[in-house]
Amino acid sequence: MSNFFPALICGLFCYLGAIEAFNPVGTTGSFYCLGRPLVAGLIVGLAFGDVTNGILCGVAVQAVFIANLSTGGATNSEITYASYGGIGLAMASTKDPALAVTLAVLVGNTFGLIFYNLRMAFYSVFNNKALEAAEKGDGHGITIWHMIVPQICTFLLRFVPTFAAILLGEGLVNTLAANAPELITHIIGVLGGVLPALGIGMLMNIVIKDKIQLVFFFFGFVLLAFGKLDTIPVVFIAAVVAYIYYLATSKAAAAAPAGSTQSADAAYEDADLF
Amino acid sequence: MANNEEPLVKRADGKKGLTKHDLNQLWYRWNFGWFSSSSYEKLESHGFAWSYIPFAEKFYKNDPEGKARLLTRHSQFYNTEPQVGTVINGIVAALEEGIALGDDIPEEMPTSVKTALMGPLAGLGDSVIQGIIVPTLLSIGMSLASNGSPAGPIFYIISWLVIGVAVSYGMFRYGYKMGLGAIDTLVGEKSMRLMDAINVLGIIVVGTLAAGKVAVSTVVQIPYGTEMGALQDTLDGVFPGLLALIVTMVTWWMLNKKQWSATKVLLVLTAAVIVLCCIGFL
Numbered sequence: 001m002s003n004f005f006p007a008l009i010c011g012l013f014c015y016l017g018a019i020e021a022f023n024p025v026g027t028t029g030s031f032y033c034l035g036r037p038l039v040a041g042l043i044v045g046l047a048f049g050d051v052t053n054g055i056l057c058g059v060a061v062q063a064v065f066i067a068n069l070s071t072g073g074a075t076n077s078e079i080t081y082a083s084y085g086g087i088g089l090a091m092a093s094t095k096d097p098a099l100a101v102t103l104a105v106l107v108g109n110t111f112g113l114i115f116y117n118l119r120m121a122f123y124s125v126f127n128n129k130a131l132e133a134a135e136k137g138d139g140h141g142i143t144i145w146h147m148i149v150p151q152i153c154t155f156l157l158r159f160v161p162t163f164a165a166i167l168l169g170e171g172l173v174n175t176l177a178a179n180a181p182e183l184i185t186h187i188i189g190v191l192g193g194v195l196p197a198l199g200i201g202m203l204m205n206i207v208i209k210d211k212i213q214l215v216f217f218f219f220g221f222v223l224l225a226f227g228k229l230d231t232i233p234v235v236f237i238a239a240v241v242a243y244i245y246y247l248a249t250s251k252a253a254a255a256a257p258a259g260s261t262q263s264a265d266a267a268y269e270d271a272d273l274f
Numbered sequence: 275m276a277n278n279e280e281p282l283v284k285r286a287d288g289k290k291g292l293t294k295h296d297l298n299q300l301w302y303r304w305n306f307g308w309f310s311s312s313s314y315e316k317l318e319s320h321g322f323a324w325s326y327i328p329f330a331e332k333f334y335k336n337d338p339e340g341k342a343r344l345l346t347r348h349s350q351f352y353n354t355e356p357q358v359g360t361v362i363n364g365i366v367a368a369l370e371e372g373i374a375l376g377d378d379i380p381e382e383m384p385t386s387v388k389t390a391l392m393g394p395l396a397g398l399g400d401s402v403i404q405g406i407i408v409p410t411l412l413s414i415g416m417s418l419a420s421n422g423s424p425a426g427p428i429f430y431i432i433s434w435l436v437i438g439v440a441v442s443y444g445m446f447r448y449g450y451k452m453g454l455g456a457i458d459t460l461v462g463e464k465s466m467r468l469m470d471a472i473n474v475l476g477i478i479v480v481g482t483l484a485a486g487k488v489a490v491s492t493v494v495q496i497p498y499g500t501e502m503g504a505l506q507d508t509l510d511g512v513f514p515g516l517l518a519l520i521v522t523m524v525t526w527w528m529l530n531k532k533q534w535s536a537t538k539v540l541l542v543l544t545a546a547v548i549v550l551c552c553i554g555f556l
């Protein structure tokens with residue numbers, strides 16, 4: 001029971017960092033801030049009294065979840081359960097970043113998604129009540145069925161499982177980690193390095209709209225892999241490249257009538273399909 | 275400084291419109307409660323209605339039917355990116371203000387505006403926020419935190435909150451000020467070119483993420499003359515990060531060309547790692 005207080009904090013922040021939670025600065029402060037593994041690493045680290053290891057776990061998990069996407073209410077992985085459940089459990093046991101990644105992916109893609117989808121299916125009941133209230137012009141009714149009742153349910157759905165998992169899961173994770181054969185530990189370590197490719201692949205899917213743009217992707221890769229540059233100078237270089245790109249496209253747009261370039265593009269894309 | 279109790283826009287007919295306080299409240303309540311009761315059926319619908327409760331109390335005090343109609347029309351299905359999408363909230367605030375003060379605006383207008391704009395702005399907002407700004411700031415934060423330093427998370431918290439709140443509030447006020455004209459500027463040719471350029475920055479940052487965060491190395495030993503040496507050392511000498519690049523490109527190919535779901539790709543990657551570890555390659 002030594003983890004009572006950290007488990008409490010993890011459970012609480014698993015609620016505060018949720019996309020649907022009350023937060024003074026809205027989703028900007030919850031889902032996009034407290035819900036990110038990088039931030040969760042700091043908070044969980046503080047709760048366990050070991051900030052350095054917490055942040056190292058947070059950085060490792062963040063790499064996998066760099067492209068957590070929530071579009072149309074559907075999500076590929078429940079990032080908040082993954083952050084606080086995964087990093088919390090790892091901090092309660094071995095504090096190993098690779099284990100944190102495996103646990104976070106496991107929690108986010110199974111338990112997290114199950115709880116998330118349960119809520120998204122079940123809250124239709126509350127929506128109907130809120131609509132009835134709106135039709136009567138009853139503002140208080142909307143507050144009850146849109147805010148109060150759903151928030152209580154959300155709090156329970158997020159706090160209880162995370163709190164219980166960290167309080168009770170410590171022994172289980174420790175036993176498994178201590179008794180796992182070397183091959184399994186090795187696989188977990190390798191997975192921690194490979195899984196970030198999933199998040200990065202999903203980001204590529206969003207930002208690369210034309211295959212020719214892979215040039216910029218390789219440019220970034222080479223700056224880091226061969227140039228051994230740090231991320232911060234690369235962001236500055238990237239900003240300059242983006243500015244030059246903007247100037248160049250502005251000139252091109254001024255030189256050529258928009259209609260002709262568009263039809264040429266369309267023909268090119270058609271040929272590209274097969 | 276404009277007084278908080280004075281309407282922002284002076285109307286010719288002398289009626290009192292939205293004050294700065296009213297507007298801030300509309301924005302703040304949207305931010306606070308936009309997703310609270312979300313379900314797959316209604317998503318952000320009731321968040322919109324909830325943000326209009328003080329507005330309804332103020333402008334429809336003596337008109338319960340008008341109030342019910344207002345709250346009902348804002349309980350219809352609605353879903354967009356909540357931060358960039360506040361431009362819609364701003365436009366709708368201008369329209370609702372006009373309706374409440376008796377201007378010649380049909381009551382269906384806010385609903386059709388919301389329905390028409392939520393899709394395009396969700397696309398724009400998701401690619402800017404989730405695709406570029408957040409990953410770029412996170413990658414800087416991760417690099418500052420790579421030795422376990424709290425500077426990384428703290429950098430992300432501060433920089434993101436400043437940018438995120440500025441975008442959300444700025445878009446809202448812009449939408450209110452410009453009305454429907456805001457959309458022409460947002461999807462206009464110049465802003466699309468700017469978006470393309472910002473996108474280039476995003477792609478370069480994604481490239482650095484692939485090089486910095488994907489870590490794959492082989493444990494295979496190959497003969498160097500009479501001695502055995504690590505294949506990885508040779509690879510590093512020729513092309514550092516080659517295996518990471520291959521893994522990333524294959525993952526992207528599965529997502530993009532094969533159109534596999536993220537869950538399926540996750541399972542494939544896990545299975546591949548297990549097999550390659552068992553045969554002693556990784």
